[in-house]
Amino acid sequence: MTFSEEFLPLTPINFFQVSADCAYLPIVNNKTFPTMTKALAKKYLLPSTSKLCSEEEFAEISLGWNEEGLEAYVYIDRPFKRVVYPEIDRGDSVEFFIDTRDVKTSGFNTRFCHHFFFLAEGVESRFAGEMTKFRTEDAHPLCDANDLKVKSLIHPSSYVLNIFIPRHCLNGYDPEQFKRLGFAYRINQSEGFSQHFTVTTEDFTFEQQPSLWGSLKLI
Numbered sequence: 001m002t003f004s005e006e007f008l009p010l011t012p013i014n015f016f017q018v019s020a021d022c023a024y025l026p027i028v029n030n031k032t033f034p035t036m037t038k039a040l041a042k043k044y045l046l047p048s049t050s051k052l053c054s055e056e057e058f059a060e061i062s063l064g065w066n067e068e069g070l071e072a073y074v075y076i077d078r079p080f081k082r083v084v085y086p087e088i089d090r091g092d093s094v095e096f097f098i099d100t101r102d103v104k105t106s107g108f109n110t111r112f113c114h115h116f117f118f119l120a121e122g123v124e125s126r127f128a129g130e131m132t133k134f135r136t137e138d139a140h141p142l143c144d145a146n147d148l149k150v151k152s153l154i155h156p157s158s159y160v161l162n163i164f165i166p167r168h169c170l171n172g173y174d175p176e177q178f179k180r181l182g183f184a185y186r187i188n189q190s191e192g193f194s195q196h197f198t199v200t201t202e203d204f205t206f207e208q209q210p211s212l213w214g215s216l217k218l219i
Contacts, residue, residue, distance in 0.1 A: 020216055021216070022063055023043060033164035034151055045062045065181075070164070077157075088119070100172035100178065102182040103210060112172040113182070183214050184206060184212070
C-alpha cells in the first residue's frame with residue numbers, strides 16, 4: 001500500500017469547525033419569494049472556505065432565513081454549460097445540505113437532514129429536488145420537488161439562481177426553538193470541478209456525514 005492510499009490528504013479545512021452567521025430576511029408586503037436582490041445579497045453573503053479547501057473560488061452564496069423558510073442567492077462567475085439529471089454532479093448544479101438540528105455527534109443522516117439540488121435550466125420541467133439518503137429507521141417521504149422554488153438568470157459569462165426552500169420542506173425547522181442549522185454546499189461545474197462550504201467531496205463522502213457540515217447561527 002502506498003502512502004497516498006494509507007492516508008487522506010489534509011487541507012487546512014480539516015483542522016477547523018466552520019461556523020457563520022445567517023441573518024434574518026424580512027418578509028415584505030406578504031411576499032416571501034423572491035425578495036433577495038443582487039444588492040441585498042451582499043448583506044447575507046456567507047464566508048468563503050475555498051482557500052481552506054485548496055479550491056478555486058468561482059461562486060458567491062448568500063443565505064437568509066425567516067419564519068417561512070430559507071432563501072438563497074447564488075452567483076456563479078462561470079458560463080453556464082449544461083445540466084445532467086439524475087447525475088446532477090456531472091453538470092452545472094447547486095447542492096445544499098441542511099440539518100435543522102445541527103447535530104455533530106451523528107455519523108449518518110438523521111430525519112432532520114436534507115440534501116437538495118437546484119438547476120439553472122430545467123430537465124423535463126424539473127429545476128430542483130430532494131435526494132437525501134437515510135437509514136431505514138430515519139426514512140420519511142422526501143419533499144415535493146414542485147415546492148422548491150428556483151428562478152434563474154443566465155448571462156454569457158455568469159449565471160444566478162434565486163432559491164427558496166419553504167419550511168414544510170425542512171423537517172424540524174423551528175427557528176424559535178433551534179437557533180442553529182447544520183449547513184454545507186457543493187457548486188458543480190460541468191468541466192468537473194466544484195466549490196464547497198466545509199470539507200470537499202474528494203476527501204469525504206460528506207453527503208451522509210452531517211457531523212462534517214458547518215454551523216449557521218440564525219441571527
